[in-house]
Amino acid sequence: MKHDPLEKPKTLGADLRALRKARGYTLTDLAESLGRSVGWLSQVEREMSDPSVSDLRAMAKALDVSVSSLFRTSSTPTNEDGLIVRKSSRRPIGSRDDGLVEELLSPDLTDDFEVVHSTFEPGALMNDAVTRPTQEVGYVVGGKLTLWIDDVEFNLSPGDSFRIRGQRYRWSNPHPEACTVIWVIAPPIY
Helix, strand or coil: CCCCCCCCCCCHHHHHHHHHHHCCCCHHHHHHHHCCCHHHHHHHHCCCCCCCHHHHHHHHHHHCCCHHHHCCCCCCCCCCCCCCCCHHHCEEECCCCCCEEEEECCCCCCCCCEEEEEEECCCCECCCCECCCCEEEEEEEECCEEEEECCEEEEECCCCEEEEECCCEEEECCCCCCEEEEEEEECCCC
16 A cells, blocks of 8 residues: 555544554444544544543553553654654553563554564563464564464574464563564554
């Protein structure tokens, strides 16, 4: 899909729409769970209305994301908005599991995919396998990670990569150093 380079950069509303759709919710589904009207939610997604902080908390809970993932952490120069993500501007995202820190490397969630920087601290463990309706590719930048895909164990080192196509997976970092992985996930889920 080709994007119009003159298009106004997407912001909160577009990210909320992408998250809602990634979870299979209609406008009606999410509006009902928030106790708000479909019209109001549609206006928020189209940047015509601003949600309150309590609305954002409720949306984050309903979409199973952290409230902080809905905010940009620093101002972006106009010429970089929607194009560049500085290290200091990465938004925290993800499952918030103990020992896992995830940051969005993509400018927003409006593309057909998202890029995520994941740091697995020593001893971090995902006990229960998950299955997501996504296609994911990961590249190990540093450290080591044990990954199970459909109950098959793989020990990954720097330079290794992997693909998960809607399969059950879980991970562990039983090593003494942190592991850094860059993930590309389609469609966006965070």
